[in-house]
Amino acid sequence: MRNRTIRTTILAASVVCLCGFTIVWDSEKTAGEGAAVAATDETRMAAYAEEAWEPKVMPEIASHVVPLTDLRAAIGSDPDAAGEQYGFPRDGETSPWNFAVSGEGKIVEAKLKSRAAKLQVDTDGDGKGDVTVQLGPIIRGTALRDAMPFIVFTDFRDQIEFAKLANALNAVAHSRLTLPEGDVVGQTARFEGVIALKGDAQSVELVPTQLQIGE
């Protein structure tokens, strides 16, 4: 008798569990197959990015890094020549030049509360920000991915997987940063990171791989 009660209780409990499980599964399913696939891509690409970071990504950046002031001077006369000299190898006219740059300047604006936190840094002393340092966690763009010569689009299933890889690399960059706190406007930022070339590079958007902030 007692046994049966226990068994019934266990049975009832497992029915409840099953129901709970089913409900969760259903709600995931209604989110669409696309969402389920994307989650898989996301985890796989996150693992890829994490694994590649130290042995591959960092050495590529170290071997290509150029002071931003030198790069700007070179781009002023001939962007393609500057790309050949300082840039990561690119596929041709279809893709922008990507560069690893270093520099420092005064922080003139800081948006730290946002999910897409940013610093505006003045590196040429005119009082206006000319480098946008993306602090994340949402970091826009695909510059970091597109810069890496060992990452080839052909090796990936489609743009969706490839986009997840761009995000994953940006996420690793973000996770390696020590984020500034408090009022940093007026302080000096020293940075290293990757940019995609747009126009004459007088105003660039940086995915930072190193960042130090001090007086």
Added chain:
Amino acid sequence: MLLNRRILISALAGAASLIAMPAFAQDKGLIAIITPSHDNPFFKAEAVGAEKRAQELGYETLVLVHDDDPNKQSEMYDTAIARGAKAIILDNAGADASVAPVRRAKEAGIPSFLIDREIKESGIAVSQIVSNNYQGAQLGAEKFVELMGEAGNYVELLGREADTNAGIRSSGYHDIIDQYPDMNMVAQQSANWSQTEAYEKMETILQANPDIQGVISGNDTMAMGAWAALEAAGRTDVILVGFDGSNDVRDSIKKGGIKATVLQPAYRQAQLAVEQADQYLTTGSTGQPEKQLMDCVLIDESNADKLETFALAD
């Protein structure tokens, strides 16, 4: 002229390979250019760009339209193979369904050069040149959020599900928009890239959600359909952003209608595919990786003037 040639070709179908067409015959042989319907000016620009470049380079051209029907596409591949095409320029009718015909042509010794849309396998086409849809969608979404003042109810119109570009653009949009907690999506529906379908969907959505402030669309033809519905409902206050960079949307932007779009360099992309085909046929290699991304450009009132037929003047 295009129509005449198409009629002629279908009339001749199987026998076509045996019949010389001196009016178009040039030295380097035939390039087949297969795209979705020219009703969408985007695909027309592709076909025109590819045809012009191919003729400049000394090829005869065969322009065909698959209407996003994989069966039709498959028949067209057979036509191109039967005609002994040297190369095929393709904007395909589905990422999965297009693998088989591209492989069939490859086995027949005819290389395919894909534009605009990818297929799910690499190693069977020689080139796949696609717009950086993710990058472009992020540009469009940022502009959209800015125009919306980072808050409000909005609608998303999605493209055809079988097309990878529909998914990637939506994902680019949301990776930006979802970072703004006051942006609230009240409806998300596919209008299958179609202007008429977008008009109908927009009408219905507006009835159920009169309090919307914005619409973000997966392409420009759907944006045009949605705008017509918004105009008909007297809702020209709604902020609308598209994707493609068509002349229609350019004109709407200049008149203060649709607010922005994202240019895919479709014309150049098609020409580039032909150039790579020519290089491949001449030298045995394009010198490029198979899959290539071309960056997109945001178009708004500041640069709409420079836009013409999916190309931006310097």
